[in-house]
Amino acid sequence: MAQAAATASALAGPRLISQRQRAWRTFRQNRTAVAGLVLIILIVAVALAAPLLAPADPTAQSIRMRLQAPSWANPLGRDDYGRDILSRVIYGTRVALQVGILSVLLGGAVGTAIGVIAGYFGGRIEAMLMRLVDILLSFPDLITGLLVVAVLGPGLGKLILAIGLTIAPRFARLAHGPTLSVKKRDFVEAARALGVGNGRILRVHILPNVLGELIVLGSLWTASAIRLEASLSFIGLGVPPPTPTWGQMIRDGTIYLTDAPLYAIGPGLALLITVLAFNLVGDGLRDVLDPRSRA
Amino acid sequence: MVFNGLVRYQPGNSAVIEPDLATEIPEPEMTADGKQTWTFQLRQGVMCHPGPQTESYELTADDVVYSLQKSATTERSAYAGEYAGMTFEKVDTYTVRITLDRPLSPTLFLPKVANYSGGFIVCAQAVEAMGDEAFKTHPVGTGPFMFQEYTPQTAIKLVAFDQYFRGAPKLAGVELRFMPDVSSRELGLQAGDLDVAEGLIEAQWVERINASGNLRADVFGVGEVSFLNINITKPPFDNPLVRQAIAYAISRDDHVALFNEPVAEPVYSVVPAQLLPGGLTREEAEERGVLFEQDIEKAKQLLAEAGYPDGFSIDLITSEMPTYRRNYEVLQAELAEIGIQVNLNVVAHATMHEQIRQDVNPIVIYVAWRPNADAFLTRFFHSDSIIMTGKAPDTNFSHYDKIDDLIEQARYETDPDRQEELWKQANEQVLRDVAAYPLLFTNQVYARSTAVDYGHELVSSLALYPQITELTTINR
Numbered sequence: 001m002a003q004a005a006a007t008a009s010a011l012a013g014p015r016l017i018s019q020r021q022r023a024w025r026t027f028r029q030n031r032t033a034v035a036g037l038v039l040i041i042l043i044v045a046v047a048l049a050a051p052l053l054a055p056a057d058p059t060a061q062s063i064r065m066r067l068q069a070p071s072w073a074n075p076l077g078r079d080d081y082g083r084d085i086l087s088r089v090i091y092g093t094r095v096a097l098q099v100g101i102l103s104v105l106l107g108g109a110v111g112t113a114i115g116v117i118a119g120y121f122g123g124r125i126e127a128m129l130m131r132l133v134d135i136l137l138s139f140p141d142l143i144t145g146l147l148v149v150a151v152l153g154p155g156l157g158k159l160i161l162a163i164g165l166t167i168a169p170r171f172a173r174l175a176h177g178p179t180l181s182v183k184k185r186d187f188v189e190a191a192r193a194l195g196v197g198n199g200r201i202l203r204v205h206i207l208p209n210v211l212g213e214l215i216v217l218g219s220l221w222t223a224s225a226i227r228l229e230a231s232l233s234f235i236g237l238g239v240p241p242p243t244p245t246w247g248q249m250i251r252d253g254t255i256y257l258t259d260a261p262l263y264a265i266g267p268g269l270a271l272l273i274t275v276l277a278f279n280l281v282g283d284g285l286r287d288v289l290d291p292r293s294r295a
Numbered sequence: 296m297v298f299n300g301l302v303r304y305q306p307g308n309s310a311v312i313e314p315d316l317a318t319e320i321p322e323p324e325m326t327a328d329g330k331q332t333w334t335f336q337l338r339q340g341v342m343c344h345p346g347p348q349t350e351s352y353e354l355t356a357d358d359v360v361y362s363l364q365k366s367a368t369t370e371r372s373a374y375a376g377e378y379a380g381m382t383f384e385k386v387d388t389y390t391v392r393i394t395l396d397r398p399l400s401p402t403l404f405l406p407k408v409a410n411y412s413g414g415f416i417v418c419a420q421a422v423e424a425m426g427d428e429a430f431k432t433h434p435v436g437t438g439p440f441m442f443q444e445y446t447p448q449t450a451i452k453l454v455a456f457d458q459y460f461r462g463a464p465k466l467a468g469v470e471l472r473f474m475p476d477v478s479s480r481e482l483g484l485q486a487g488d489l490d491v492a493e494g495l496i497e498a499q500w501v502e503r504i505n506a507s508g509n510l511r512a513d514v515f516g517v518g519e520v521s522f523l524n525i526n527i528t529k530p531p532f533d534n535p536l537v538r539q540a541i542a543y544a545i546s547r548d549d550h551v552a553l554f555n556e557p558v559a560e561p562v563y564s565v566v567p568a569q570l571l572p573g574g575l576t577r578e579e580a581e582e583r584g585v586l587f588e589q590d591i592e593k594a595k596q597l598l599a600e601a602g603y604p605d606g607f608s609i610d611l612i613t614s615e616m617p618t619y620r621r622n623y624e625v626l627q628a629e630l631a632e633i634g635i636q637v638n639l640n641v642v643a644h645a646t647m648h649e650q651i652r653q654d655v656n657p658i659v660i661y662v663a664w665r666p667n668a669d670a671f672l673t674r675f676f677h678s679d680s681i682i683m684t685g686k687a688p689d690t691n692f693s694h695y696d697k698i699d700d701l702i703e704q705a706r707y708e709t710d711p712d713r714q715e716e717l718w719k720q721a722n723e724q725v726l727r728d729v730a731a732y733p734l735l736f737t738n739q740v741y742a743r744s745t746a747v748d749y750g751h752e753l754v755s756s757l758a759l760y761p762q763i764t765e766l767t768t769i770n771r
């Protein structure tokens with residue numbers, strides 16, 4: 001935690017611009033991280049251009065052609081409703097990214113707020129908030145997600161909320177530590193002595209100094225959120241049909257693993273590549289921000 | 296396997312009823328006061344399995360009367376309604392007389408005393424010694440296999456009962472394992488851990504199993520009918536034009552293709568004509584003008600006529616089970632064609648069953664088998680069975696109340712031909728009002744090792760799984 005705080009404060013100084021440039025240089029030197037970034041850009045492009053890329057309407061059924069083998073028209077074959085699997089994988093990217101990014105933004109915002117407020121104010125507020133976080137952390141992710149979905153019911157928005165709430169405590173825990181050390185630093189003391197309000201201190205002095213670590217966590221958790229969405233869909237708690245999602249496709253495809261292997265393998269690969277890309281970028285960012293790994 | 300009935304469905308062919316504990320199927324007699332009596336002669340020397348607190352003893356009329364009375368008692372049986380207006384008496388040690396307040400045709404009476412649900416004959420001394428609760432997890436009967444052990448959610452073990460009245464079973468025992476996942480069942484079969492396993496209700500699966508040398512997949516009845524129930528009281532479905540539009544939007548062939556023949560077959564009335572008297576064949580449905588073949592243009596026109604030229608949107612829930620979910624998802628696409636948007640939520644199977652009984656779905660797809668046309672029509676379309684508000688709420692999801700007379704008239708018709716025609720009329724009326732729309736009929740699929748010989752040809756089984764009898768063998 002001490003290193004993290006040091007990194008963060010170093011970032012906040014007047015040499016911010018050159019720090020950023022140096023960070024980008026470090027990141028660029030990490031080839032796998034760059035590969036991850038390129039992949040993410042590609043994946044986002046696929047999601048945005050889905051209607052142009054998909055050879056067919058992902059929800060158009062033609063039951064009499066169900067489970068047809070791959071052909072030029074349907075490179076991954078057709079699913080059990082006779083829908084084009086490739087189109088569904090392409091459109092599935094949209095759900096994956098929406099869930100991955102929005103739930104992390106939501107969980108990150110809520111979690112960071114909790115962690116920073118707890119760390120800054122201390123005392124009873126801290127004890128209360130952080131014990132709550134500890135309780136939430138003691139549940140495995142899938143269980144928390146499952147509980148929330150079970151209570152809220154199905155739907156894309158609710159799924160994002162569920163995963164966001166699952167992720168929030170991790171951000172709270174990570175934001176809490178650095179806040180504790182940053183708030184004791186001279187510039188915070190100085191600001192307080194000058195009569196700057198709590199809100200402004202939190203916004204201007206504390207938050208920017210703890211953000212670095214959180215961005216790393218964010219990119220790593222984007223990968224996990226996508227995985228979690230797939231897991232929830234896999235156990236039937238995901239987005240309602242006919243919206244294509246990878247988890248749902250893998251679940252349905254496993255029944256036909258011997259008859260139409262690409263039904264499960266197609267979305268499986270897409271999931272693998274996406275999760276890998278976000279993890280690579282996350283690792284790259286960690287290297288940039290961790291002074292110990294700096295050459 | 297554990298119990299017998301007075302009569303039984305022939306193993307492997309449930310269309311035939313033959314004597315079981317009775318020596319023959321009796322002819323009914325009429326009494327002077329308009330009641331009907333059926334007198335059964337029992338086989339001699341039928342032995343009960345030894346129970347946890349009882350010795351093996353010979354089954355007599357006392358046990359038969361006790362069992363049927365137990366089935367007729369609401370507190371002790373879920374089937375009590377089936378036995379209302381019936382009295383059971385012992386004439387002598389091997390003779391039982393059943394008196395019916397209102398006469399029934401053999402089609403409706405014999406299933407009540409057959410080896411299914413309420414017709415199972417239990418060993419009275421064992422039940423009395425153990426109590427009803429303990430008996431549920433340790434059944435004692437007269438069948439070829441006797442209960443040995445039950446591990447909840449894992450397995451039931453049965454062992455051969457050598458004194459079985461049709462002769463000692465050829466198998467030493469049967470172990471029934473609970474394995475909800477079809478892939479693990481298939482692997483179990485291939486590895487030789489299992490001899491028989493429930494398969495996937497899908498033609499492709501059957502083909503694949505049959506392609507592997509040492510396994511055979513059997514497709515057999517009785518199957519289940521999948522059909523739509525439309526709530527005729529809930530706007531906009533209270534408008535008959537809307538219901539007709541829905542019927543014309545559906546492609547029956549597509550729903551059949553979801554599972555593929557021979558596993559799935561089309562049906563033209565909720566009572567499947569393939570297996571039960573009283574159902575409508577394709578020709579009969581066409582003749583009576585209730586075939587409703589897909590016609591999207593006509594459907595759109597009907598919907599516009601009803602005042603919904605731009606369609607409307609509804610929320611439906613479905614079970615996650617493929618037999619339900621697939622039909623709902625195809626219906627979703629079909630209705631989208633005519634502008635009706637269906638927001639479909641997938642829920643756990645038990646949740647769906649609970650919710651549809653609370654009127655959550657204006658359109659309920661139900662998958663069911665009932666042993667005769669009367670049970671189908673009464674439970675799904677008699678006003679007493681209307682969910683929530685009926686006198687005895689059951690599964691009348693469509694809130695339909697227009698064939699009560701026909702159902703009751705048919706029930707007490709003792710001439711089988713006239714009874715069949717009344718049932719057909721009832722089916723026709725349900726379809727004319729589009730309270731229901733029959734989609735398809737799915738057979739059962741079980742795979743077995745080629746070493747397994749059931750000891751009978753497998754055409755249909757009321758239990759929905761192949762019967763293991765004293766004649767079943769495994770030859771490795």
